[in-house]
Amino acid sequence: MDWQTITSTWGFNLAFLVGTLLAVYALYLTFKSRPVSRLAYDTTASTIVGEQQEPFRRSLKITFEGVDVPRATFANIFIWNDGNQTIRRSDITPKKPLRLTLPEGEKFLQYNLASMADEAMDASMSLSEDGSLTVSFEYIEPGQGFVCEILHTGESSSLNLIGVLISAKSPVKKSRVPVYTLNYWAWMLTLVGVAAGWSSADIFTAGYFEGMTSPTAWFAYGSIALLAVIIIGSVRAYLTLRKPHKMDFGKKAEASPLRTFTDWTVVSDTTPSPPEHR
Template structure:
């Protein structure tokens, strides 16, 4: 027993051994903090969008004898913009329909002097399971769902008369959580 106590005493007097133990302790503490942060469940509604516009009254009007006439419901259209929007739950917790503030639902809004001509869901991983759908009027597209699990969402294509600057996503979750707009190209493959 004295040999064991003597061995422990020698190790505790060794500064290299003490430094290694301190380093291991710090590493384990950092791993614990990292795993704790990762395990926190959050609801993070996020979106990314990209637009492509066709302007029929600008550069094409300079070409002699070339005329484009586009109409929507018998009204002339000078500009068409195709916008694809990815709406996704980037959080670890499920976004339930009851989490949405009733008078502030998730919707894509266009400024009042522009119109939505068409809107449709291009892709959704579990569209029928979580009852994903959209409803639209002249200036708003409402995103309706029962729930969105982690990394679930949809890609919506909107044809409208505005530009990318004229469109925005609105809506709130309880707790004043608003959707985060991602501008990075990492999500581009989902909307192109």
């Protein structure tokens, strides 16, 4: 059974495919436009100096403000509104506020608010009694956020943001640069695009080739289908990869751990637990 027979028997023609594509796209827009309240964060960290440097463990001594510490890790924390609804200070639950935490035994050494998308956001950090850093702000618009710089004694992957927001629940850790993956919607668009390409090729080449059995016809159909996949895949990748460029964290003066810490807040009680030697 060739493609012409299928389209004539089942009514599965180009108009049907276009209508299906538009319906799927309308459902996608409806799904994307639903109210979503979500706070996201991402971290980039590196251990400036630490005991894990095995060759120097016995001869290396690290101190901060005169207190011995196991390591010094510099971290950037990016916090932003990943939804489409404004997040306000009143959305932060009093009993479970937003806090930056480290594993037990690790301590914060210094912290600083590096930048924010808008000064009216009024983002701030303060040291809590339990040793965590409480994070607060007046509001965060969708696509906006702020950046915190922190020096601590934990490992590079040990910093987390916890707490509960009304409607948004707990903060979500995710990459600021999402990786393009061929998810459900990409598969749907690709399959419909291939079918539409083949249908168009069958219509446009009718009378020129000897139906589906001709090698030339197969080449023409395959070329158009491949072109459809490339176009749809490119559009999908563009729409996905352009998202990070819409995020606004403000402008940082410098993003280097080697700069002077004149504007940083020093944690006075720097008494981390002795490191475990394994």
